[in-house]
Amino acid sequence: MSLYVKFIWFTFLTMLISSAISFFAMNTLYHQFLKEDNNDKNLAIAESFAGHLNSLPPNQVESTLDVLGDAGYQLYLTDGSDVSRFGGKFRDETIAQEDVQHVLGGDTFNGIRDFPRQTFVTGFFANELQNSIGVPVTLGGESYALFLRPDIELLFQELHLLFGGLAVGIVLLSFLGMLLVARLLIQPITKLTEATEKMATETFDVPLAIDRRDEIGRLADQFLLMRSRIEQSTVKRKEFVHNVSHDIQSPLHTIQSYLGLLEKPGISDSDKQHYADIIREETARLSLLTTQLLTLASVDKETPEALETVALHEQLHATLSHLRYAFDDKELALSAQLTPAYTLGNAVLLQTVWENLLTNAVKYSEQGGSVDVTLTQSDGHVHVTVRDYGIGMTEDETKHAFERFYRADQARTRGQKGSGLGLSIAKEIIELHGGRIELDSTLGTGTTVTVILPASSSA
C-alpha cells in the first residue's frame, strides 16, 4: 500500500472514529445534564400555554392551538380517547395509557427528562410522543392532556442543511488538505528513494533539491553528506584496488620474465644468481605487501578496541631485539635511549608502527651506519624518535611520504622497494591513538621520524 493510500485511509478512519466518539460524548452529555434543562424549559412553555388555553373561551381554543402549531410546536391533545393534532406530526405516537391518565388527572408528564437513553439515537432529536411534555388543560370544562415538543424539523431545517454542508465541507476539504500534505511529505521521500537506488549502482550525481528545515530536510542533508562520503571512499577504494593490483602484478611480471630467462640454456652461473636474486627480491616485495595489507585491514577493524597500558620502553626494547637480524645484516649499530614511558593503546598496532619505522630506517641507511632511537616523556606526551643517517628525502618526497603507495624516487633509493604502505599505516595507527607523526628529512643526511603520543600512568 502506498503512502498516499495510507494517508487517505488514515484520514477516513480518524474522521469516522472521532465522529463516533464525539457523538457518544454529546449524547452522554445530553442525557446527563441537558435533557433535564430541556425538559424544564419546555415544561415552562407548556405550562404557559396551558395557563393561556385554560383562560380562553372554547371557540378560540382550536385557532390558538393552530397558531401554536404553526409557530413551531407539535401538539397532541387528547381526552383519553379522541386525539387532535396541531403543527408537526409525531413520528411515533406510542405512549402508555397510564401516562395519559396521570396527565388527565392533573399531573405533568416529563417525557423529555424521562426519555430512555439509546446508544445511536440522540434524545434531543427523537420525534416521539414519549419524548414530549404533557400538561393538563381544561377546555370548555373538560379535562384534556396536552403533549407538546418543539418541531425540530421545522425550526432547524436550514440549520440541518447548514451543518450538513459544513460537515461535508470539512470532510472533503480535510481529504484534499491531507492529500496535499501527503504529497509534500512524500515527494522528497520519493526523490530520496530514487537517489538511493541510483547510489546502489554507484551513481552519485543525482541532484537532490530538497530545501527544508524539518526532519525530512535534515534527512536529506544527512543523506547528501553520507553520499559524498561514500563517493569519496568509493573513489579511494577504487584507487586503492588499482594500486594494489598494479603492485601485485608488476612483481609477478618481473618474476615471470626472469623465470623465462632462467630456463634459457647456456646462461652463466653469475647470471643465474643475478636472476634468482631478482626473483627473490620481488617475492619478498609481494610478501611484504600482503602483510601490510593485512595490517591495514586490522587497523580498520581494531579501532579503539583492545586498549591497554603499553610500556613503551619495554615494547621498543623487545622490537629492537627482534629486529636485530635486520640491523646486523646491514652492519648497523643501534643506540637506544629509552626512559620508562607508558601510553594507552593497542599494543599490537603500536608494535607495527615501531617495526615499520625501524624497517624504513634500516632500508635507507648506508652499510655500517647507525640508527638512534629515543623515548622521552614531557608535558603529558610521549615522544619516540627514530633517526637514521641514510640517504634522506627531498622536500617533495617528505610531503608525500605518508600517502598510500607513495615511494621515494627509485633511482635514488637504489631500487629499495617497499610496499609504499609502511608510513601511511604508521600514521593511521598513531592518529587512531590520538597522536601525531612528524617527518624531518634532509637529502643525503638522514631522516628523523618523531611520534608523539598521549602519555598515561603506569597503572
Next chain:
Amino acid sequence: MIRILAVDDDLHMLQFVAGELRQHGYEVISAENGEQALARLEQQPVDLAIVDVMMPGIDGFELTERIRTDYDIPVILLTARHHIEDKERGFLAGSDDYLVKPFESKELLFRVKAILRRYDHPTNNTLTAGSLTIDLKSYELRSPNGLSFIPLKEFELLALLASKPRHVFTRDAIIESVWGLDFQGDEQTINVHIKRLRTRLEQFAPDVKIVTVRGVGYKLEADS
C-alpha cells in the same frame, strides 16, 4: 652435535628449514604435526625446537606449552602474520623468539645461534670498561647514554678487547677469535670494523677508546 626439532605441517617449509640447518652443521629431526613432535621428543633429547604456529590438531601454541612443561628447551615459533591476533602476540612475546614467514635462511640461522648463545650463558655475564657495560648474554651494550646493539662481529671484537683491558691483541689473534681460522676476508675487514667501533664508542661511551699499537695490534683503554 646440537640437535634441533623442526615441526611444520607444510612439507616444503619443513624441508627448507631442515635442509638449511643440516647444511650448517646441526642435527635435525623433523615432525609434520604436534603428535609426531611429542613422540620424537620422547625418543631422544633435543636442544632447540622450531615450531610452526598454524598446524591442524595440536597447534604451535599448545605444542610450545607442552614442550615448556615437560622439557627445558628453547622454542622458536614460525608464524605467517605475527601482529594480527592478540592471542598470538601474547604468545610470541612469551616465546624465546619468533620468525615471520617468509624468512631467509640467514635469518633463521642468526636466531638459532642467538638463542643457543643465550642458553649457554644461564647467568648474567657482563664485562665493564669505564662507563660501558657489555652484556654477553643479551649481546647488548649499556652506558649512561642508554642501550646499544651493534653488529655481532663488532660486538665480539669489543668483547674480546674488553676481556683484558690494556692488553694488546694482535691482529691475528683478533681475526682468529672473532672471524675464526677459516676467515676469507682481507686485512681491510678488521680496519673497517675497528674504525666503525671507534665512531660508535665516541657517541655512546666517549671515555672508552680503542688504541692502535703500531705494528702490533689494538687495546682497549678507559679514562678513569
